[in-house]
Amino acid sequence: MIRTILAAGFAGAITAATWPSPASAQMSHQHASEAACEGTELRCATKVTPFFAADGTLWLTWMAGGLVSVANSKDAGRTLSPPVPVTTQQLNLDWGPDARPALVVDRKGGIAVAFATFRDQAFNGEVFYTRSDDGGKTFAPVKPITSNQESQRFEALALDQDGTVFAAWLDKRNRVPAKEAGKSYDGAGLFFASSRDGGASYSEAKLAQDNTCECCRLGLAFAGPGRPVVVFRNIFDGGVRDHAIVTFNDLSTPGEVYRVSNDDWQIKACPHHGPSLSVSPTGAYHVAWYTNGKARKGLFYAHSRDGGRTFSDPMPVGQADRSPTRPYVLATRAATTLVWKEFDGETTTVMVMQSRDDGETWSKPSAIASTKDTSDHPLLVADGEHVFLSWMTKADGYRFQAIGDQS
Numbered sequence: 001m002i003r004t005i006l007a008a009g010f011a012g013a014i015t016a017a018t019w020p021s022p023a024s025a026q027m028s029h030q031h032a033s034e035a036a037c038e039g040t041e042l043r044c045a046t047k048v049t050p051f052f053a054a055d056g057t058l059w060l061t062w063m064a065g066g067l068v069s070v071a072n073s074k075d076a077g078r079t080l081s082p083p084v085p086v087t088t089q090q091l092n093l094d095w096g097p098d099a100r101p102a103l104v105v106d107r108k109g110g111i112a113v114a115f116a117t118f119r120d121q122a123f124n125g126e127v128f129y130t131r132s133d134d135g136g137k138t139f140a141p142v143k144p145i146t147s148n149q150e151s152q153r154f155e156a157l158a159l160d161q162d163g164t165v166f167a168a169w170l171d172k173r174n175r176v177p178a179k180e181a182g183k184s185y186d187g188a189g190l191f192f193a194s195s196r197d198g199g200a201s202y203s204e205a206k207l208a209q210d211n212t213c214e215c216c217r218l219g220l221a222f223a224g225p226g227r228p229v230v231v232f233r234n235i236f237d238g239g240v241r242d243h244a245i246v247t248f249n250d251l252s253t254p255g256e257v258y259r260v261s262n263d264d265w266q267i268k269a270c271p272h273h274g275p276s277l278s279v280s281p282t283g284a285y286h287v288a289w290y291t292n293g294k295a296r297k298g299l300f301y302a303h304s305r306d307g308g309r310t311f312s313d314p315m316p317v318g319q320a321d322r323s324p325t326r327p328y329v330l331a332t333r334a335a336t337t338l339v340w341k342e343f344d345g346e347t348t349t350v351m352v353m354q355s356r357d358d359g360e361t362w363s364k365p366s367a368i369a370s371t372k373d374t375s376d377h378p379l380l381v382a383d384g385e386h387v388f389l390s391w392m393t394k395a396d397g398y399r400f401q402a403i404g405d406q407s
Helices: 175-180
Strands: 002-006 013-017 026-029 047-052 058-064 067-073 102-105 111-118 125-132 152-159 165-171 188-195 206-212 219-224 227-233 243-250 253-259 276-279 285-292 297-304 315-317 325-331 336-343 348-355 366-371 379-382 387-393 397-403
Touching: 047 102, 047 379, 047 387, 058 102, 058 111, 067 111, 102 152, 111 152, 111 165, 152 219, 165 206, 165 219, 165 227, 188 227, 206 227, 206 243, 206 253, 219 276, 227 276, 227 285, 243 285, 285 325, 285 336, 297 325, 325 379, 348 387, 366 387, 366 397
Parallel strands: 276 325
Antiparallel strands: 002 013, 013 026, 026 397, 047 058, 058 067, 102 111, 111 125, 125 152, 152 165, 165 188, 188 206, 219 227, 227 243, 243 253, 276 285, 285 297, 297 315, 325 336, 336 348, 348 366, 379 387, 387 397
């Protein structure tokens, strides 16, 4: 049985499946084609990022009509509050395949948002940030996350236990001194900064690893208080673009960089296909990624139980003849959940499987959502008890649905 609820401030309806518990919630915003939908409301969005606050409020941020906006839901996605613009003027927002706005919400209700814009036609970007101190009613004027004028893209935010916001992004500032010295420079640098005031200001940017792949999203999580972990596509010797991982000793000190797998993908271009990372309550690292290397091709998953120093043998994910892409992994106390997209020539389907033993064994893959048109990456978010799929589609709108037990 389907019920339709008019969401205040939205030019459309939210359709939600009636359910006996939040575990079967589903929300869908219907909208026309992207070309015909030029507004700033959620139904016109191309990228949507979810975040559950500690009080159970679901927050969404999205980009549409040149603006970044936020809204929240107190009922696991049944209804949404009126959207609030984070930016006051239309911007040339970074629309790259792996780009999206980021947000975190601390226990005091402070909201930190980061996003990137394109400066020029050469895809040089700039990362901006802002914060709301009044529960998302208003936002401070946006500021650049670093004073450096070289390109920055693919920002990611994570929240430490004490409310510190950690930011990581890809940054090309080191290509200038390399060029001046007559040296070649490949890719970008993995830079980071932290905010002790909930995203109102950030520390000076620092380099964690140079010569990383320049066009892929980052996987970011915490291994413990004050210890961020970042997984990224690195550029190894010979132009091989395989994945690497770094665990920080503290918020300002990156540790040693380790290789996730030897896929041997030698390519003089950027795949625009970044990895996903989640750290389970046991401390295990769960990583999912795409490769087209000589050693292996397709989607893969692996875990590490020694802080990223070594990883399990890569496990193939999805049906190779259906072009599996865009993996996302999330580890909770109950299960480790992995989603990805497959395409059969007509329909894009989101597939899911779960592990109840911290990544050792997995359930049989099953389909949980589909669309006939283009779509964003499938994302996962948890409210402490339930895991939800967050997925923006062109033809069917925004979907937010709970993922039940897959065992």
